[in-house]
Amino acid sequence: AQKVTQAQTEISVVEKEDVTLDCVYETRDTTYYLFWYKQPPSGELVFLIRRNSFDEQNEISGRYSWNFQKSTSSFNFTITASQVVDSAVYFCALSRGGSQGNLIFGKGTKLSVKP
Amino acid sequence: DGGITQSPKYLFRKEGQNVTLSCEQNLNHDAMYWYRQDPGQGLRLIYYSQIVNDFQKGDIAEGYSVSREKKESFPLTVTSAQKNPTAFYLCASRRRDRGALDTEAFFGQGTRLTVV
Numbered sequence A: 001a002q003k004v005t006q007a008q009t010e011i012s013v014v015e016k017e018d019v020t021l022d023c024v025y026e027t028r029d030t031t032y033y034l035f036w037y038k039q040p041p042s043g044e045l046v047f048l049i050r051r052n053s054f055d056e057q058n059e060i061s062g063r064y065s066w067n068f069q070k071s072t073s074s075f076n077f078t079i080t081a082s083q084v085v086d087s088a089v090y091f092c093a094l095s096r097g098g099s100q101g102n103l104i105f106g107k108g109t110k111l112s113v114k115p
Numbered sequence B: 001d002g003g004i005t006q007s008p009k010y011l012f013r014k015e016g017q018n019v020t021l022s023c024e025q026n027l028n029h030d031a032m033y034w035y036r037q038d039p040g041q042g043l044r045l046i047y048y049s050q051i052v053n054d055f056q057k058g059d060i061a062e063g064y065s066v067s068r069e070k071k072e073s074f075p076l077t078v079t080s081a082q083k084n085p086t087a088f089y090l091c092a093s094r095r096r097d098r099g100a101l102d103t104e105a106f107f108g109q110g111t112r113l114t115v116v
Helices: none
Strands: A003-005 A010-014 A019-021 A024-026 A032-039 A046-052 A059-061 A064-069 A074-079 A088-096 A103-105 A109-114 B004-007 B010-013 B019-025 B031-037 B043-051 B054-057 B064-066 B076-078 B087-094 B111-115
Touching (some): A003 A088, A003 A103, A010 A019, A019 A109, A024 A074, A046 A059, A103 B043, B010 B019, B019 B087
Parallel strands (some): B010 B111
Antiparallel strands (some): A003 A024, A019 A074, A032 A046, A032 A088, A059 A064, A064 A074, A088 A109, B019 B076, B031 B043, B031 B087, B043 B054, B087 B111
């Protein structure tokens, strides 16, 4: 069975702090994909990143970075120098490869960045 | 602009009524999905469709029904059999990439359903 665990329900930081959101996944597939989404108060989920199981390189995009470690089945997300606009609920998701993939979501982490 | 449109944004239902949530996409995506979001529960899959005229139950399909008569449209009906329908409903779509459904999903803005 596939499962995604986001153990941190809520995180509160002060602006300019760095923050890491944890994501641990379970799957028996050898080919799979991992995703992060941001859900601002407006409600729509915004896609942030997609990573396949064969690519363990870390990725950086501006203040965002992702650390993928197959050995620990983790795909953590770090925001550097957080800003108030980063306040949102962040979801990690897992999809098997191939033609039957569905997106399985974690329960989300609510990040509050205070000025 | 391409995207997914959900309507209405807010919907109120009396107990015992069926209501239908609309989801339309102009992205030419093959697959469409309905998720339900409750506080602290993440997104749970209700139904999904990978091709026109075919759909499959997700994890929490009881009390819901769908149809996929057109590629662009995937309406969700919340029936009176759904005992606790108050929630935020999200529709999503994905394209096939060389036959594989492993691309990112695009989401609509959601419909907030309240039973009154």
